[in-house]
Amino acid sequence: MTKGKVDALLGIVFGDEGKGKVVDVFTPRYDIVARFAGGPNAGHTIIFEGKKFVLRSIPSGIFSEGRLNIIGNGCVLAPDLFMAEAQELETAGYELYDRLHISRRAHLILPTHRVLDRALEAAKGKHRVGTTGKGIGPTYSEKASRTGLRVGDILENFEEKYKALKARHEETLRQLGYTDYDITEEEKKWMEGVEYLRRFPLVDTETEINRALKEGKRVLAEGAQGTMLDIDHGTYPFVSSSSTVCGGVCTGLGVPPSAIGEVFGIFKAYSTRVGAGPFPVELFDETGDRIREIGHEYGAVTGRNRRCGWVDLVALRYAIMVNGVTQLIMMKGDVLDTFPVIKVCVAYQKDGVTTTDMPFDTEGWQAVYEELPGWKTDLTHLTSEAEFPKEFRDYIAYLEERLEVPVTIVSVGPDRAQTILR
């Protein structure tokens, strides 16, 4: 955490790596925690002192006193869901008003964006992405086509702008033949959310962050999703619609590349993916079911089963390259505690071709594995690296050697306290 820099904490696989947990652990070292991409498609879990929170739009730095949290311009925000999330925190005793600033440039997710999300998915039939249904794709599409509404729009003539956009959405839905929906109740809550949003400082967060950097403050950019879900670098079209990579920190917060300090790449000791799309390491057997069971791999947002497999060095190397990862953080090693053999995907193979580079089309590739012995030890009570069983230490050393980046933090359980700095 360098003074006057933005450190980035990025999911480098398919999301759900444990970003929320680590941001919460890191926050005391920073002055500002800022989300730069995504919206309520994210579900970031934080567990401490017997309490559990799942955050969607609010940064995971909100539990540390005296820290400013920012929802940056690269994010998309649903006022109704934001209100529900914020009120849950307030009920739990966390005062938000002076600690949460929201960019006026962040785009608004309308109720009709969510209907469009469902309609477009339905129209795709068996080619659907398996989105979270939160209206993410339609909102970012609208941002790119320059017809969207931004948070700052709620401050002036909002009703009129809202009605015009909603009417356009309704027309599109009619054209899609998707007319069986009723957003009356949802819209009421959404409008309440808009009122609620007005109570927060709606500011030019890029100016605020750059000023803070000039004063030598430390900023942590909290990633959402993961590199393999990035609109440019993920397994397109089975991706989300934002820039989830390090470049997205610059555009999503309005900071120059020269302001980026450390880039923390976070991954699990195995792999998961939720939603459709290529996943060469996916296990369809008992081992996959066991990982899901032990790791509680069910979506934090949608409750869907997460697809499970072994760690994928092709994806990790690619993500490290694209993001310029300087430190790795390995989560959920404890989930593999009982496995006698741990496999690692070292390459992909298709039609007699073997590659260690991420292919353009990740469909149809088979994973090539190497095997390592499991540690068969309960890691969840460990508090320092000195206590690591040899096989676990060897697993980390193996990954570090092949990925050429040090693993500086190891997580051995969901609680804030189960985090080991190396």
Ligand code: GDP
């Ligand atoms: P995020 O979206 O990247 O913040 O991750 P999620 O919260 O969606 O998913 C991570 C899940 O793993 C959550 O349920 C966490 O409580 C849990 N978790 C995080 N780190 C660990 C760990 O080291 N071990 C175990 N067993 N669970 C963990």
Ligand code: IMO
């Ligand atoms: P966090 O921040 C895991 C996936 C969806 C779907 C695809 C597109 O918790 O890691 P979208 O609703 O964004 O249009 O869906 O992306 N997806 C995630 N998977 N973790 C997430 O966020 C995700 N956000 C989106 O399942 O496959």
Ligand code: MG
């Ligand atoms: Mg998540």
